Amino acid sequence: MASKFTAAAAFLVVFPIALAILYPPQGLSLPPTIPGSHDLLNSSQVLPVDGAMGPESLAFDPNGGGPYTGVADGRILRWDGEGRGWVEFAVTTQHRKDCVRPFAPELEHICGRPLGLRFDKKTGDLYIADAYLGFFVVGPAGGLATPLITEAEGHPFLFTNDMDVDEKEDVIYFSDTSTSFYRRQFLTSILSGDKTGKLMKYDKSSKQLTVLLRDLAFANGVALSKDGSFVLVAETASCRITRLWLQGPIAGKKDIFADLPGFPDNIRRNQNGEFWVALHAKRGTFARLALSNTIIGNMLLKLPLSFRQLHSLIVGRPHATILKLSEEAKVLDVLEDTEGKVLRFPSEVEERDGKLWIGSVLMPFVGVYNI
Ligand SMILES: *[C@@H]1O[C@H](CO)[C@@H](O)[C@H](O)[C@H]1NC(C)=O
Secondary structure: OHHHHHHHHHHHHHHHHHHHHHOOOHHHHOOOOOOOOEOOHHHOEEEEOOOOOOOOOEEOOOOOOOOEEEOOOOEEEEEOHHHHOEEEEEEOOOOOOOOOOOOOHHHHHHHOOEEEEEEOOOOOOEEEEEOOOEEEEEOOOOEEOEEEEOEEOOEEOOOEEEEEEEOOOOEEEEEEOOOOOOHHHHHHHHHOOOOOEEEEEEEOOOOOEEEEEEEEOOEEEEEEOOOOOEEEEEEHHHOEEEEEEOOOOOOOOEEEEEEOOEEEEEEEEOOOOOEEEEEEEEOOHHHHHHHHOHHHHHHHHHOOOOHHHHHHHHHOOOOEEEEEEOOOOOEEEEEEEOOOOOOOOEEEEEEEOOEEEEEEOOOOEEEEEEO
16 A cells, blocks of 8 residues: 555656656746846856866955865866966865866865865965865965864764854854765755755864754855854755854854745855855756655656756756845845856855956856946
8 A cells, every 4th residue: 555655656756757857848947037136147257267167165365365266176276367367276185196177076085176265364374165075274375285174973074065264263164065975966965855964163272173053954155244143054955044143142043044046055245244145046946846855856866867967957047146135134136147148056256346256166267247
């Protein structure tokens, strides 16, 4: 009886999915529209990363140099302006003789895959969340970075993702996306309903590690509020940003900061204390269906689809969407390239001197948009 029921349920789920794949109806693959959004990101400039791929995070050093960015072959590059272009700044491993292809996910555990980057403005040290190798630091001269932490509670980090530095308190908040899946399995993590993400705190002077939040649905971008009273962590799989209070009457409590129209990646604060959130993609009808129940997600994973096919089913037609949120989570602006003419799959927005620097985990360039 139970198995008959399961088989019937499976058929009901797989049949429409198979149909949708064979005959993709426009409505399912089209990303939804966001009322009041400005379709302006197609006027962005594009700054290629010299044949490299996937500049995920961007950071400027305390002297305004950069941006620095981590690319898919494991290197951290620095932009030295039009004349010198991108120069190699740092790496997280010495074992790089095979790391010659711009995009080789199967080598990421060897070559490293730097994601979140942040400078400690007091010391000029660069902190690096390497998805595979852990949490690193490198001095202002660059070179080979030093590992700081590579595991929590006996489990090695599989997917260190992002961080923010509190220079006043001398602590760093950082996320590990999953204790079950590597970065190159990010679709599996999302579709299988994995909720093993963590937000942690590293105390620089005592070298003490504290797990602050666990059971997060794809813990991703991390950002502190301007006054340090709360820290945000993006939960990509549930299209939401979670807030953990650090000070005040409800310190230690968490709540939902914002529900979003898509899958948030990194969060970066501007000088006014507002937050730029990059959406990897908006959540369309198909993604909503696929993520509504882990049975559906797990069935999708069993279909003979390549990564590219599965990814395009979930995200629909390529596009770029970024949002500016106030400290109270009010949506202040939504900027898009709805047709993905210039920008696609943004991973981070760094506001600097009237420009937005826009990274992407899948594109071979950084976007630059004049506000
Ligand atoms: C950007 O897209 C908008 C809306 O599709 C269009 O009106 C505009 O001409 C485009 N701008 C550029 C620079 O391509």
